[in-house]
Amino acid sequence: MSTSSSSLLSESKKVPVGVSARHIHLAQEHVEILFGAGAVLTEFKPLSQPGQFAANETVAIFGPKGSFPKVRILGPARKATQLEVSRTDAFSLGLKPPLRESGSIEGTPGIRIVGPAGEVTVDKGVIVAARHIHFHTSDAERWGIADKQLLKVRVGGERGIVFEQVLARVSDEFALDMHIDTDEGNAAAVNTGDFGEIME
Amino acid sequence: MSTSSSSLLSESKKVPVGVSARHIHLAQEHVEILFGAGAVLTEFKPLSQPGQFAANETVAIFGPKGSFPKVRILGPARKATQLEVSRTDAFSLGLKPPLRESGSIEGTPGIRIVGPAGEVTVDKGVIVAARHIHFHTSDAERWGIADKQLLKVRVGGERGIVFEQVLARVSDEFALDMHIDTDEGNAAAVNTGDFGEIME
Numbered sequence: 462m463s464t465s466s467s468s469l470l471s472e473s474k475k476v477p478v479g480v481s482a483r484h485i486h487l488a489q490e491h492v493e494i495l496f497g498a499g500a501v502l503t504e505f506k507p508l509s510q511p512g513q514f515a516a517n518e519t520v521a522i523f524g525p526k527g528s529f530p531k532v533r534i535l536g537p538a539r540k541a542t543q544l545e546v547s548r549t550d551a552f553s554l555g556l557k558p559p560l561r562e563s564g565s566i567e568g569t570p571g572i573r574i575v576g577p578a579g580e581v582t583v584d585k586g587v588i589v590a591a592r593h594i595h596f597h598t599s600d601a602e603r604w605g606i607a608d609k610q611l612l613k614v615r616v617g618g619e620r621g622i623v624f625e626q627v628l629a630r631v632s633d634e635f636a637l638d639m640h641i642d643t644d645e646g647n648a649a650a651v652n653t654g655d656f657g658e659i660m661e
Numbered sequence: 662m663s664t665s666s667s668s669l670l671s672e673s674k675k676v677p678v679g680v681s682a683r684h685i686h687l688a689q690e691h692v693e694i695l696f697g698a699g700a701v702l703t704e705f706k707p708l709s710q711p712g713q714f715a716a717n718e719t720v721a722i723f724g725p726k727g728s729f730p731k732v733r734i735l736g737p738a739r740k741a742t743q744l745e746v747s748r749t750d751a752f753s754l755g756l757k758p759p760l761r762e763s764g765s766i767e768g769t770p771g772i773r774i775v776g777p778a779g780e781v782t783v784d785k786g787v788i789v790a791a792r793h794i795h796f797h798t799s800d801a802e803r804w805g806i807a808d809k810q811l812l813k814v815r816v817g818g819e820r821g822i823v824f825e826q827v828l829a830r831v832s833d834e835f836a837l838d839m840h841i842d843t844d845e846g847n848a849a850a851v852n853t854g855d856f857g858e859i860m861e
Contacts, residue, residue, distance in 0.1 A: 547749075547847065548847035548848075548850065549747075549749050549843060549844070549847050560819055560820060560850065591820075592820075615825075617825075619760055619826060620760060620791075620792075620826065621825035621826055622822055622823065622824060622825065622848070623813075623822065623823035623825065624822060625817075625821035625822065625823065626819060626820065626821055643749060643844075644749070644843075644844050644847035644848045645848040647747065647748035647749050647844035647848075648748075648822070648844045648845040648847075648848035648849075649848075650748065650760065
């Protein structure tokens with residue numbers, strides 16, 4: 462770390478907060494089952510991370526106890542299909558997904574996914590996403606933060622919270638943004654566009 | 662405060678956590694509109710606070726955008742009807758209730774309540790409950806905590822959180838218990854029966 466301790470102490474480490482509602486990432490083979498042969502996800506609006514987007518397309522998902530008729534797909538297509546829900550959503554669906562980093566889906570519950578052209582049931586892929594911060598490499602270096610480091614981050618006003626175990630993810634491909642789910646956002650009464658502050 | 666600073670430092674201040682799902686308190690006049698003339702709430706099971714109980718009776722509630730068909734009533738009847746929802750619930754209902762201490766309902770949204778014998782629409786009473794800890798006077802004295810003091814409380818394991826602005830409520834009528842709502846419980850992945858620790 463080249464950052465001096467004096468700059469660490471003097472600079473407030475403010476991070477924009479993004480509150481993620483339930484959403485799904487799809488493998489291309491599942492895009493084509495759900496939306497038809499040759500279908501590709503189309504961009505509704507860009508997300509904070511470069512190249513990522515909310516798609517125009519949505520799917521219905523069905524758990525053992527409940528369902529959500531319209532779940533937003535985030536694109537582009539990924540290697541594996543992954544549904545990210547809040548713990549509140551998980552109770553509604555009748556599932557007990559573990560807290561996981563995105564992409565870590567071994568041993569997680571499956572889910573039935575229905576699109577306009579077909580449906581697919583995956584045998585794994587449902588997670589509650591572990592809160593994390595995307596750092597561009599330059600932000601991480603400036604603040605002396607290492608990839609995979611666990612941070613404490615304060616957010617919120619009248620419902621202030623310090624989130625512990627916030628996972629740092631560092632890459633040249635990332636833009637600075639803290640991702641929490643709707644339970645976490647509501648518990649702190651924060652919305653996308655608010656700011657958090659890294660405490661340690 | 663008679664508590665010495667040495668005992669404050671040496672004793673861990675552990676508090677049981679109760680996660681409150683959406684629920685409603687009813688004025689007796691509304692009990693009778695909803696359940697019939699002369700009706701009284703009947704006990705389904707006792708709550709942590711002496712004399713308080715979850716009632717056998719439930720009601721349906723209807724907001725501008727959504728509804729909940731079965732909301733538990735907590736008894737006994739109170740002076741004013743009050744619906745306590747999570748921020749997640751509030752979005753489903755289409756309401757923006759403020760964060761309030763129980764009993765403080767001036768300027769809050771109203772709600773339509775339907776029971777088996779009738780219905781009532783109140784013009785105020787919907788709140789998101791401010792997190793709080795009930796202390797018996799003896800607990801508060803032992804730990805040097807004053808009524809209305811705002812505390813920081815750590816809860817949770819792999820999803821650990823420090824809740825700030827936790828309101829202390831002290832009375833001879835209370836039993837030690839920390840009350841948070843389902844958003845807060847889910848954000849920290851804690852359940853009723855887990856413990857928090859007062860940090861300061």
